[in-house]
Amino acid sequence: MEKSEYKVKIVGAGLSGLIAAKVLEDHGYAPEIYEASDSVGGRIKTDLVEGYQLDRGFQVLLSAYPKALEYLDYESLELQELLPGAVIYENAKPKTIGDPLRASSLILPTVFSGIGSFPDKLKILSLYADLKKLSVTDIFERKETTTLACLQDKGFSGEIIEKFFKPFFSGIFLEPDLETSSRMFEFVFKMFGEGLAVIPKKGMGEISKHLARQLKNTKIHFNTPVKEVKEGEIILESQEAITTNASIIATEASSLVSNLKNQETQWKSCxxxxxxxxxxxxxxxxxxxxxxxxxxxxxxxxxxxxxxxxNGGKELLSVTVVKQTDLSETELLKKVAQDLKNYCGVGDARFLKHYFIKKALPKINPLHYEIDPTETQLTDTIFLAGDQLLNSSQNAAMLSGERAALGLIQALKN
Structure with missing residues (x-):
């Protein structure tokens, strides 16, 4: 049988599924993707509302991600760079702190910000230097603790932890207490130190569309939710049975495979x-x-x-809430508007849209960077992909998709 004749199916057209399809195509296969929604992207999508590009949740791409460098064409994405730092609102007054080694405009604001002591700033530079010497694999093999404990162990003051590290990394990890693994913190910190946070000119959703455009021999079935994945077939919600030689589940698999019913992924929301x-x-x-x-x-x-x-003609402001709350949408919107006015001096904000992202990031313990292709194999013909297998990052999503495809290819050869 020719490789292109194998019935290889992928469930999910997020980053993992798209990368899996790309790797399969590169090896001569012609996979089909079954996607429940009407577009590619999974958790990374961009909507157009009143002329504005709204990413579903504030997200950035870290340009130093190894798999992003491998699979994405940065030039065609027209990546827009963010400054390596933050404006910190303290008592309704903005103070800027950042990496003066990569953005000279941040030298004076950082020195005179009053955020953290001079030793704190030296420790940040020292941490960048220490992590630069380590590979990402080395980082994920280090002893694991919480991000907060890691910062305290490194001697950072309580002030800079509370005023910079907590709000900054809470927005990345989507939890306010820095309970996330120190491995994830050091990995992300290393990526920030070696690259920049960037956003495609057309929004984060363009990353998924960019990957989909690279696929030449893959058919994507939109609005086609899958009910169950079995050996040799997948069952659609419509009850149609699709014959397969092998399948990759590039989404949460617990609801699709009978022997994973009690292994549902836990998620962080925002x-x-x-x-x-x-x-x-x-x-x-x-x-x-x-x-x-x-x-x-x-x-x-x-x-x-x-x-x-x-561009809708004026300014587009994104606001992220990571704290758990029982407020109704109306009450939460009112509180957000009050906070914008009280803490950020924003009093003229006109509400456009609210996203509640119930499954924003998977909760994973312990965290890993790598996975062997054979470890993605669940059964003889079913393989798993997704960042929930490794760590909650776009890099992990792409890496797991690649590994699942390679595992499937090896199994078909055997």
Whole structure:
């Protein structure tokens, strides 16, 4: 049988599924993807609302991600760079702190910010230097503790932990207490040190579309949810049975495979609000962090501080909430608007859209960077992919998709 004649099916058209299809194509196969929604992207999508590009949840791509460098064409994505730092709102006053080695414009603001001591700033540079010497594999083999314990062990002051590290990494890890593994913290910190946070000109959803455009021999079935994956077939929600030689589940598999029913992935959630404003309170492309413990919002970012393909004419403001709350959507919106006015000086915000991202990041313990292709094999013909297998990052999603495809290819050869 020719490779292109094998019935290879992929469930899910997120990053993992798209990378799996790319690897399979590169090896001569012609897979088919079954996607429940009407577009590619999974958790990384961009909507167009009143002319504005709204990413479903504030996200960035770290340009130093190894698999992003391997599979993405940065030039065609027209990546827009964010400054390596943050504007920290303390007592409603903005103070800027950042990496002066990579952005000279941040030298004076950082020195005179009053955020953290001079030894704290030296420790940050020292941490960058130490992690630069380690491979990402080395980092994920180190002893695991919490991010908070890691920072305390490294001698950072309580002030800089509370005013910078907590709000900054809470927005990345989607939990307010820095309970996330120290491995993840050091990996992300290394990626920030070796590259930049970037956003494609057409929004984060363009990454998925970019990968999909690379597929030449893959058929994607949209609006086609899968009910069950078995040996030799997948069952659609419509009850149609599709014959397979092998399958990759590039989404949460617990509901699709009978022997995984009690192994459902636990998820972190967040709220993301978008507003239109007349002007920006942060002119440069840099994230704003809110440190006040009474504030519900964690971070803000003006998407119109970088070039965008589509623009509604004014300024687009993204607001992220990572704290757990029992407030109704109306009550939460009111609290967010109050916080914007009280802590960030934003009083003219017109509400555009609210996203509650129930499954924003998987909760994983312990964390890993690598996975052998054989470890993605669940049964003789079923393979698993997704960041939930490794660590909650776009890099892990791409790496796991690659490994699942390689595992499937090896199994078919055998």
């Amino acid at each position: 709220h993301n609000f978008y507003f239109e404003t007349e002007k920006r309170t942060i002119e440069k492309p840099i994230i704003g962090l809110i440190t006040d413990k009474d504030a519900i919002i964690n971070n803000i970012f003006y998407h119109t501080s970088v070039a965008t393909e589509s």
